[in-house]
Amino acid sequence: MDGAKFQVHSDVVTKATHEALKRRGVTNEDIAKIVFDMQISFNKGLTIEHCMESVESVLRKREMQHALLVGIELDELAEQGKLSKPLQEIVGSDEGLFGVDEMIGLGAVLTYGSIAVTTFGHLDKNKTGIIHELDTKYGGQVHTFLDDLVASIAACASARIAHRTRDLEEQGKTFEDLSPRDTTPEIHISGTDT
Amino acid sequence: MDGAKFQVHSDVVTKATHEALKRRGVTNEDIAKIVFDMQISFNKGLTIEHCMESVESVLRKREMQHALLVGIELDELAEQGKLSKPLQEIVGSDEGLFGVDEMIGLGAVLTYGSIAVTTFGHLDKNKTGIIHELDTKYGGQVHTFLDDLVASIAACASARIAHRTRDLEEQGKTFEDLSPRDTTPEIHISGTDT
Amino acid sequence: MDGAKFQVHSDVVTKATHEALKRRGVTNEDIAKIVFDMQISFNKGLTIEHCMESVESVLRKREMQHALLVGIELDELAEQGKLSKPLQEIVGSDEGLFGVDEMIGLGAVLTYGSIAVTTFGHLDKNKTGIIHELDTKYGGQVHTFLDDLVASIAACASARIAHRTRDLEEQGKTFEDLSPRDTTPEIHISGTDT
Amino acid sequence: MDGAKFQVHSDVVTKATHEALKRRGVTNEDIAKIVFDMQISFNKGLTIEHCMESVESVLRKREMQHALLVGIELDELAEQGKLSKPLQEIVGSDEGLFGVDEMIGLGAVLTYGSIAVTTFGHLDKNKTGIIHELDTKYGGQVHTFLDDLVASIAACASARIAHRTRDLEEQGKTFEDLSPRDTTPEIHISGTDT
Structure with a gap:
């Protein structure tokens, strides 16, 4: 595993991920709005721009990019x-007990810890x-895959x-003190985007 | 691992689990009511007794029993x-970013597949x-641990x-045709309770 | 979710799963041999037939069947x-940091508890x-997907x-006392195959 | 959850985590050695210092710190x-089918993606x-908890x-070109340590 030679540059995977979402009619702003609605009551000064930065950070993770490419491919193949x-009938009808879609979504969610897992479950039920x-x-x-x-x-x-809120609280700050760019400072540093 | 000699009989663990729940003020019926409220709209003829049987089935799983014994122990130690x-302050205040409680709950949930995971997230948010x-x-x-x-x-x-609903549908039946005892037939057969 | 009408009977899904494995050159006995090699040192009297029964039991789980149908489909599409x-290059080359294959395998494994998870990790590394x-x-x-x-x-x-070993120990028995059919008694009872 | 007031500063939790490991006789270097042995054959120029930096990065994650504090507490309570x-007998004897220890370890591992999960399974079996x-x-x-x-x-x-290796490959570099401090650049930037 670890030593396998790569054949696809991460920039190519990132670009393909953004194109796939766009092709399926989902914008970063659509997703940021969901985040904003969930977090605004806990975060003074939070703006949609902060949420956009956070969404972009998530979309730079390999685990998430791969999950999106696989899920959208299966949706599109089923559509065609x-x-x-x-499998055509199962995916095409988004049948109730099919769980591979949730599992692929869960795989990416797990990388953000247990809070992300329960939030995922909540969003998956209360769309x-x-x-x-x-x-x-x-x-x-x-x-079938894309909604998850x-x-x-x-x-x-x-x-x-x-x-991030917690980090700010410990510094006596809120999102009001933060430029959107500093929501996810790690995405502006080389070598930290995984 | 696999070859370790056991020292505690599973009947002892099962008994301790039921006693711990009782001591903390949670009855099987309390839990069955939550199940009933979530499932009644999808299941003609479902009764609280069917839900009780399902709760009892879940409480016979080793993975769940161990999770309960550990979680309740930590709650009680924090109380004292x-x-x-x-750790005393973290558990005592059920602090927001502490996730070990959700993770122990999640561990048991995962054994029931992806539908159980999203339902868990939903219940964890919308208590x-x-x-x-x-x-x-x-x-x-x-x-801190018990609610999860x-x-x-x-x-x-x-x-x-x-x-189970799906199995019944394939036989042209609903829960109306089912005695509570047959909600989880495997719990009445020796050697299937794990 | 829960109320969705099914369109594919579980017998059809079960049949498709077995056919897909056969088409890809994997027999139940191949898998049972791996199980036997891992468990024989802990289990007096364990036979390849007991392991075959256990493999068949696992292959009757919906979560596993769906995982297999999706994974084998993606392998075959990549082959063609x-x-x-x-995605074609990523799946076609089984590239090192692609993790959706492990995640789909993990999803099914989680339903058998934490012991299954660590065993899965072990097999995934030491093929x-x-x-x-x-x-x-x-x-x-x-x-790419099938090996996981x-x-x-x-x-x-x-x-x-x-x-099962543990259940037997508590009854003062070993696998020597068990017919293969009784390795997984629940698969012979209607309504317990999920 | 999200809005809960914190009562324990993250510096306090970080300090307690390091003290707990030290008290139980585990140094960062002990862990770095395991990492080095697993990764050296894939990484030209990798040193034990690079591995130390990576271990320190992991130990700054809240999810991991909380897991360690809970696990070590339970080990010490069992010892006393x-x-x-x-539960005393189950934890005290590290009994074979007890899985809460693996589950707590797994919870932290999941935040590093599927590769971390299979590596964890491997280490858990081949200690x-x-x-x-x-x-x-x-x-x-x-x-019982600490080894996991x-x-x-x-x-x-x-x-x-x-x-990180993959990121370096894409830049035409190896670990030979990297100072240990740059193994995990995100840990030197405020607000990225979660």
């Missing part, structure tokens, strides 16, 4: 009727904002802010 | 002021019934019923 | 060059038997036996 | 015979270095290096 039977829109299918659209993955991104970004 | 610093009562502390009570563990039991019992 | 870029063969690719074969999934099945079946 | 029955010493008890010592937690720290630090 290209999966083999009976808000863009998650609700994705869950309400029109025509032949399939979002968006819940996963929002849960991670929200947990990131909860931890 | 017997933990060392700073209902006895979970809400535990979260609302009086005097020196500490339920009760959410975990309820999530598992609820997932058990969701799976 | 039908995934979009850059033995059929897992090693799958990992050693010839020609254009892709087993076979490790997952073996870890679950092994954990199942470790728990 | 202060747990209630039957090396200080993990082996902890597992070999003398007198009344209890390390040390495996968890080592798995996280090792995964951190595997990801």
Whole structure:
């Protein structure tokens, strides 16, 4: 494992992830709104820009990028009727006891700790904002994986802010004292984006 | 690991688990009510007795029993002021970013699959019934671990019923056709209680 | 979720799972051998037949069946060059930091508790038997997901036996006293196969 | 949750974590050695100092600090015979099917992604270095939780290096080009230590 030669540069994976989300009609701002709604009552001075920074930070994680590429691929293949039977029917209908979608979303969520896990469960049940829109299918659209993955991104970004809030409190500060760019300072330093 | 000689019989562990819950003021019926409220709209003929059977089934799992014994022990030690610093303060105040309680609850939940995980997250955020009562502390009570563990039991019992529902549907049946005892048939067979 | 109408009968999913494994060259006996090698030193009287029963029990779990159908589909699509870029390159080369394969395997493993998790990690690193063969690719074969999934099945079946051993010990018995059919008694009872 | 007032400063928790490890006879270097042995064959120029930096980074994570404080507390209480029955016997004997220790270790490991999970499983089974010493008890010592937690720290630090290796490869570099301080650059920036 560890020594395998890479064949795809991380910039390529990052670009593909953003394109895939865009192609499926999900913007960073859509996700940031969910984060903002969950965190505003706990965080004086929090803005949608802080939340956007947090979402972008989450989207730079390899674990999340890979989860998104796999999930969106399966949604699109199902939409095109290209999966083999009976997986085509299972994914195409987002059937109740199918759990691989939640599991892929959970895998990425776990990297942000237990708070992210419970927030993910909450969002997965009480779908808000863009998650609700994705869950309400029109025509032949399939979002079996994507709704769970968006819940996963929002849960991670929200947990990131909860931890950052605590760091700020210990310095006697709030988000009012913070420029959006400093929400996730690590994303501006080379070698810390994993 | 696998070959270690056991020193405590599983009947002793099962008995201790039930006693610990009772001592902390939580009855199987309290938990069954949460399960019933979550599942009744999906399940024609579901009764509180079916939910009780499902809760009992979950409480027979070793993974859950061990989680409960550890969590309740830590709550009680914190209540008595017997933990060392700073753990005493962290557990005693159920502080926001402490996640070991959720992680122990999650560990047991994972054995019931991804549906149980998202249900657990939902219950952990939107505390209902006895979970809400535990979260609302009086005097020196500490339920830092117990509220998460009760959410975990309820999530598992609820997932058990969701799976059972599906089995019944495939046989053209509903819970109306089922005696409570047959909610979890495996608990009446020797050697299947793990 | 819970109330969604099913469209695919569980017998169809079970059949598709067995066919997919067969098509990819993995037999239940291949997996049972890995289980046997891990458990024989702890279990007097354990036979390959007991291990076969345990493997079959694991393969009846919905969580595992869904994981296998998704993983094998992605392997086969990659083999046929039908995934979009850059996922095609990532899956096709089983690249080192891709973790969705382990995560899908882990999801199924978690349902058998923490012992299964550590056994899975062990098998994933120290690939033995059929897992090693799958990992050693010839020609254009892709087993990026399958090697992790076979490790997952073996870890679950092994954990199942470790728990069963303990039940037997408490009854003063060993696997010598057990017919293979009684390794996993729950699979012979209607409504317990989830 | 998110809005709870903190009562214990993170510096206090960090200090308590380091003191607890020291009190139990585990040094950062002991853990770094395990990491070095696992990663040296994949990483030209890797030194024990790079591994020390990675271990220190892991030990700054709240999730890991809380896990360590809880686990070591339970080990010490068991050593002093202060747990209630039957938990005292279960923890005191590190009994085979007790899984809360692995689950607490796993919770921290999950924050470093799937590679950390499989590495953790591997270390948990094939105990090396200080993990082996902890597992070999003398007198009344209890390390039921600590051996799993040390495996968890080592798995996280090792995964951190595997990801860093990849970042370096993309820049045409190896660990030879890196000062130990730059192994984990994020730990030198305020607000990134969670």
